[in-house]
Amino acid sequence: MNWLSMVANRLLWFVPTLVGLLAIVFVLSRVIPVDPAVLAAGENSSPEQVQQVRERFGFDKPLPVQFVNYLRDIAQGNLGVSLFTQQPIIDDLKSRLPATLELTIFAVLIAGFIGIPLGVLCGLHRNSWIDHVLRVVTVSGLAVASFWLAMQFQFLFSMKLGWLPLSGRIEGFPPETVTGLMLVDAMIEGDREMIGSAFRHIVLPTLTLALPAAATVVRFTRNGVIGVIGSPSVAYQTAMGLPRRLIVWKYVLRMALTATVTQLGLIFGILLAGAVVVETVFDWPGLGAYAVRSILQSDYNAVMGFTLCTGALFVLINLLVDMLQAAIDPRGAA
Amino acid sequence: MSNLLDIQALSLGFRTEKGIAKVLDRIDISVKPGEIVGLVGESGCGKSTLARAILGTLPEGQTEINSGHIRLDGVDMLSGGKAAEHLRGRVVTFVPQDPFASFNPLFRIGTQIQDLMRFKAPRDGAGSFGRSRKADEASAIAMLDAVQLPQPKAILAKYPHQLSGGQRQRVMIAMALLPQPRMIIADEPTTALDVTVQAQILGLLRRLAVERGVSVLFTTHDLGAAWEICDRIVVMYAGQTAEIAPREQFFGDPRHPYTRMLLDSLPSPGRDPVGIPGGVPSPLKAPDGCRFNPRCPRATDICHESRPALTTGSDGHAVACHHPWLAKAEGAHV
Numbered sequence: 128m129n130w131l132s133m134v135a136n137r138l139l140w141f142v143p144t145l146v147g148l149l150a151i152v153f154v155l156s157r158v159i160p161v162d163p164a165v166l167a168a169g170e171n172s173s174p175e176q177v178q179q180v181r182e183r184f185g186f187d188k189p190l191p192v193q194f195v196n197y198l199r200d201i202a203q204g205n206l207g208v209s210l211f212t213q214q215p216i217i218d219d220l221k222s223r224l225p226a227t228l229e230l231t232i233f234a235v236l237i238a239g240f241i242g243i244p245l246g247v248l249c250g251l252h253r254n255s256w257i258d259h260v261l262r263v264v265t266v267s268g269l270a271v272a273s274f275w276l277a278m279q280f281q282f283l284f285s286m287k288l289g290w291l292p293l294s295g296r297i298e299g300f301p302p303e304t305v306t307g308l309m310l311v312d313a314m315i316e317g318d319r320e321m322i323g324s325a326f327r328h329i330v331l332p333t334l335t336l337a338l339p340a341a342a343t344v345v346r347f348t349r350n351g352v353i354g355v356i357g358s359p360s361v362a363y364q365t366a367m368g369l370p371r372r373l374i375v376w377k378y379v380l381r382m383a384l385t386a387t388v389t390q391l392g393l394i395f396g397i398l399l400a401g402a403v404v405v406e407t408v409f410d411w412p413g414l415g416a417y418a419v420r421s422i423l424q425s426d427y428n429a430v431m432g433f434t435l436c437t438g439a440l441f442v443l444i445n446l447l448v449d450m451l452q453a454a455i456d457p458r459g460a461a
Numbered sequence: 462m463s464n465l466l467d468i469q470a471l472s473l474g475f476r477t478e479k480g481i482a483k484v485l486d487r488i489d490i491s492v493k494p495g496e497i498v499g500l501v502g503e504s505g506c507g508k509s510t511l512a513r514a515i516l517g518t519l520p521e522g523q524t525e526i527n528s529g530h531i532r533l534d535g536v537d538m539l540s541g542g543k544a545a546e547h548l549r550g551r552v553v554t555f556v557p558q559d560p561f562a563s564f565n566p567l568f569r570i571g572t573q574i575q576d577l578m579r580f581k582a583p584r585d586g587a588g589s590f591g592r593s594r595k596a597d598e599a600s601a602i603a604m605l606d607a608v609q610l611p612q613p614k615a616i617l618a619k620y621p622h623q624l625s626g627g628q629r630q631r632v633m634i635a636m637a638l639l640p641q642p643r644m645i646i647a648d649e650p651t652t653a654l655d656v657t658v659q660a661q662i663l664g665l666l667r668r669l670a671v672e673r674g675v676s677v678l679f680t681t682h683d684l685g686a687a688w689e690i691c692d693r694i695v696v697m698y699a700g701q702t703a704e705i706a707p708r709e710q711f712f713g714d715p716r717h718p719y720t721r722m723l724l725d726s727l728p729s730p731g732r733d734p735v736g737i738p739g740g741v742p743s744p745l746k747a748p749d750g751c752r753f754n755p756r757c758p759r760a761t762d763i764c765h766e767s768r769p770a771l772t773t774g775s776d777g778h779a780v781a782c783h784h785p786w787l788a789k790a791e792g793a794h795v
Contacts, residue, residue, distance in 0.1 A: 360565045362563070363555065363557050365516075365517065366517065366518050366555040366646075367549065367554060367581065367636075368546055368548070370580060373580070378565045
């Protein structure tokens with residue numbers, strides 16, 4: 128099977144996966160021990176008012192009918208209205224998604240740039256002192272709670288040294304929104320001060336987010352390299368006298384990365400979970416902070432919207448990972 | 462004529478958890494220019510270790526070289542220096558046992574050939590700028606044609622898993638010939654192939670080697686394969702050289718008891734094959750003296766006490782045995 132038919136196959140599966148996700152979100156929303164009609168009508172409303180709301184939103188219809196209506200609403204981009212701000216939830220998500228994407232994209236890049244070379248180093252010098260040191264560091268990196276790490280960073284770099292701002296995305300006027308990624312928009316605008324400010328603000332949150340992900344990348348890359356370095360193909364190339372750097376950085380690395388790339392979906396999950404904490408600590412106006420706020424305010428429609436949005440994002444990322452995987456490994460397109 | 466490959470009194474062992482495994486015990490082997498030498502013995506006799514020692518792919522940090530030397534074209538191949546590195550892939554090339562595992566599965570055949578040529582193939586004429594992709598491609602295609610692969614140009618664009626086992630081994634032979642070496646080490650090159658393909662590959666290897674005057678050191682446990690292509694045969698037993706004989710004398714007039722028993726274990730018309738009782742001794746606890754003594758019907762006290770020296774007769778037939786069968790003592794054996 129070639130790459131294109133593989134992608135078509137995966138795209139075909141994308142739709143049922145998404146419907147499955149919607150079904151789970153829908154059932155969750157109906158089994159939580161809160162009457163959505165009461166929530167929507169407000170705590171102090173009369174039973175008549177609640178009944179009115181129930182009929183208006185169709186909560187009195189059978190569940191399958193409700194599910195079909197729910198699917199229709201979603202298809203039209205209608206995720207309901209925030210019980211707190213009275214804004215359509217889709218608008219809230221749209222305005223906050225770019226901030227989270229900015230964090231996660233930069234975090235993935237940093238995790239890759241730090242994690243891949245270190246992983247190769249550990250794999251090549253297995254059980255040497257550098258491997259042992261990095262093993263301790265990566266295990267701690269995975270074990271450390273990100274809110275603790277975030278606060279240590281704030282304490283050291285913002286409060287003690289004063290190098291970086293404590294929280295927020297930018298100081299002064301933000302750039303015109305083009306991509307929604309503050310740093311990229313600032314670059315498009317070309318204002319040096321703006322770029323600097325956006326950069327200084329993003330450093331600590333991305334680092335906090337990236338370090339656990341980098342630890343994962345190190346471990347997978349290391350194990351990938353160890354699996355490949357003893358293989359007959361490396362022995363063959365060594366016997367034929369090919370330069371070590373060509374063997375390692377071209378042939379071994381590509382083999383090792385197939386293992387790492389498969390884990391990108393997992394890593395992205397770690398990042399999304401981490402974003403909830405990191406955005407709250409750094410007051411970063413993304414989806415994570417939105418979720419925390421919505422939960423605290425019992426803004427049930429918003430929580431459902433967030434769940435759906437991150438779930439869809441996760442499915443989408445895994446689709447991309449599959450495509451990337453198939454592009455790297457010609458055998459895997461099955 | 463002086464020897465191209467000269468191995469003298471080579472002893473080496475591997476450090477294991479249970480002590481040192483003495484895998485090679487004072488091995489003497491030489492190969493003349495253009496000569497095809499077969500290295501025959503059971504699994505675990507050390508023939509692949511010997512091939513790896515020449516090619517520099519012994520396990521790093523676990524190998525102990527106790528005595529002896531390997532000289533190829535006058536260069537010490539055990540030193541690990543630049544000179545040995547330079548020879549590998551140029552003067553001596555390699556045809557591996559498992560052609561599938563020895564290719565990197567993620568790169569096209571053409572890419573892997575091109576990388577080899579970039580570093581190892583001699584430049585034709587046009588000075589230091591003479592190395593062009595076009596010229597490399599043309600000589601690669603010509604070589605694939607020489608190993609009788611149909612549609613050689615299409616093969617360059619394929620991945621290893623898209624070729625059959627026989628095709629992959631033909632590509633390996635082409636890659637071994639492209640640097641225009643003086644010697645090819647072929648480590649059980651047909652073991653992984655179908656029986657019907659084995660004979661074709663052996664015939665091809667012999668024909669191309671003879672045409673180009675390339676020496677071949679060919680390891681095998683298959684006496685039939687050795688008969689097919691070798692000029693001279695070296696029998697190894699448990700890390701020791703047992704007998705070295707020209708092909709005709711090896712099959713017609715074997716002198717070492719082990720060689721005789723090996724030949725008797727082959728099926729032939731009108732006679733039942735006879736197995737050799739016992740098993741190959743562990744290199745961790747090799748017997749003193751001649752390592753074959755526990756299984757040898759002719760063994761006496763001296764065989765337990767002292768190692769027989771390899772003595773060469775006037776006919777170039779060498780045997781390491783205290784009680785060899787005398788030349789033609791009992792008439793032709795086969």
